Amino acid sequence: MKFNKLIPELRVSSLQKSLHFYKDILGFKVEYERKEKKFAFISNEGAQMMLEENPNSKWKTGKLEHPYGRGVNFQIAVKDLKVLLGKLKENNYSLKTEPTENWYRQEDNLLGVRELLILDPDGYLLRFSQGIGKRKA
Numbered sequence: 001m002k003f004n005k006l007i008p009e010l011r012v013s014s015l016q017k018s019l020h021f022y023k024d025i026l027g028f029k030v031e032y033e034r035k036e037k038k039f040a041f042i043s044n045e046g047a048q049m050m051l052e053e054n055p056n057s058k059w060k061t062g063k064l065e066h067p068y069g070r071g072v073n074f075q076i077a078v079k080d081l082k083v084l085l086g087k088l089k090e091n092n093y094s095l096k097t098e099p100t101e102n103w104y105r106q107e108d109n110l111l112g113v114r115e116l117l118i119l120d121p122d123g124y125l126l127r128f129s130q131g132i133g134k135r136k137a
């Protein structure tokens with residue numbers, strides 16, 4: 001397996017609950033686990049993340065209060081947002097925002113995406129994004 005240059009590691013309150021969410025609802029794959037450390041490395045369509053429940057981790061920088069990850073959102077590119085939306089609805093998982101079409105300027109071009117926002121069980125903001133095209137600004 002090739003590792004991305006940047007891989008976020010999220011501190012979670014329950015690895016079991018987070019794995020259910022990421023694996024069973026969102027379709028992530030568990031690449032490997034260290035069960036004794038309550039750690040999992042997960043991936044989906046090239047996106048990679050690490051999850052860890054250990055409250056005494058050396059990586060802890062301060063007290064965690066829900067919602068975790070305030071001030072950051074994780075954009076995750078997907079091929080088909082409809083598939084993900086179907087899984088979320090099938091599991092009665094609420095959306096933070098319904099899918100919206102957005103166009104972001106990149107130099108002289110606009111990059112189009114269809115996006116939806118959800119919060120994971122610990123309150124991390126996930127922005128799933130499907131490319132829909134490119135046009136002149």
